[in-house]
Amino acid sequence: MLEHLILGFRYECTANLPINVDCGACGDTRVPSLAYDLTETPMLFHCIPILDSNRSTFVKCGNCGAKLMSTLSCEDLRNCHESDLRHFVSFRDSFIVKCLAIISLLICIFPFLGTAFAAVTWFFARKSPNWVRTAAVIAFVISLFPLCIALVGVALNEFK
Ligand SMILES: [Zn+2]
Numbered sequence: 436m437l438e439h440l441i442l443g444f445r446y447e448c449t450a451n452l453p454i455n456v457d458c459g460a461c462g463d464t465r466v467p468s469l470a471y472d473l474t475e476t477p478m479l480f481h482c483i484p485i486l487d488s489n490r491s492t493f494v495k496c497g498n499c500g501a502k503l504m505s506t507l508s509c510e511d512l513r514n515c516h517e518s519d520l521r522h523f524v525s526f527r528d529s530f531i532v533k534c535l536a537i538i539s540l541l542i543c544i545f546p547f548l549g550t551a552f553a554a555v556t557w558f559f560a561r562k563s564p565n566w567v568r569t570a571a572v573i574a575f576v577i578s579l580f581p582l583c584i585a586l587v588g589v590a591l592n593e594f595k
Contacts, residue, residue, distance in 0.1 A: 443481040447474040450509035455517055456494055459526030460501030460562045465517075468497040470524075472509050494524050501526060501562045528567045532559050536567045539574040546585035549578035 452470040457463070476488040492505040492512070505512060507523045515523065535556040543549040553575035560568040 441480060443478045445476045445478050445481075445484075447476070448472070449474065452509045452513055454494065454512060454520065456496070456503065456524050457521050458496040458498060458501060459503065459524075460496060460564055461499035462564070463496070463498045466496055466498045468494050468503075470494045470505060470509050470512050499562060503527075526564060528560065528563050528565055532556070532563065532567055536560060536570040536574070539578075540570055543574040543578040544581050546578075546581040550575065550582045553578050 448471050450470075450472045454468055454470050455465045456468050458466050458468070470492060471494075472490055472492050474488045474490045476484050477486045479485045490508070492508050494503040494505055495501075496503060503524050504527050505524045507515060512520070512523070535552075539549070539553040539556040543553055553571060557568070557571040557575055560571045562568075
């Protein structure tokens with residue numbers, strides 16, 4: 436709580452650029468999408484910049500809404516030929532979603548908790564074309580076995 440009062444981030448979105456991309460998340464090709472540069476500046480007390488700004492470029496897929504990473508800035512994307520864009524724009528799962536997927540695999544044997552966690556992970560990873568969604572689905576399916584055993588156990592206890 437205190438660290439949120441002391442340290443904050445200023446986000447600045449600049450250079451919106453309409454481009455057509457092949458989306459790695461939904462698999463659609465030549466989707467009319469929007470590229471933007473996002474500048475992130477760490478701020479002391481939310482008003483004093485303490486480190487250099489970090490600029491990243493993202494492309495929001497116009498079809499599925501997935502946030503694709505670009506290794507080129509909007510300015511460079513503007514000068515890039517459409518057929519070369521796939522080399523620079525790709526889908527990457529966030530670090531948090533990757534962690535959720537690993538944790539859901541580790542705790543899927545626990546009834547109720549494992550199923551709930553895997554379901555939440557599956558929801559957040561639903562647009563991922565990578566191993567993350569597969570891991571979430573596997574964790575969810577595995578978690579159904581201990582859940583069924585626990586439910587049968589509860590039911591048998593009720594009818595004793
Ligand atoms: Zn898409």
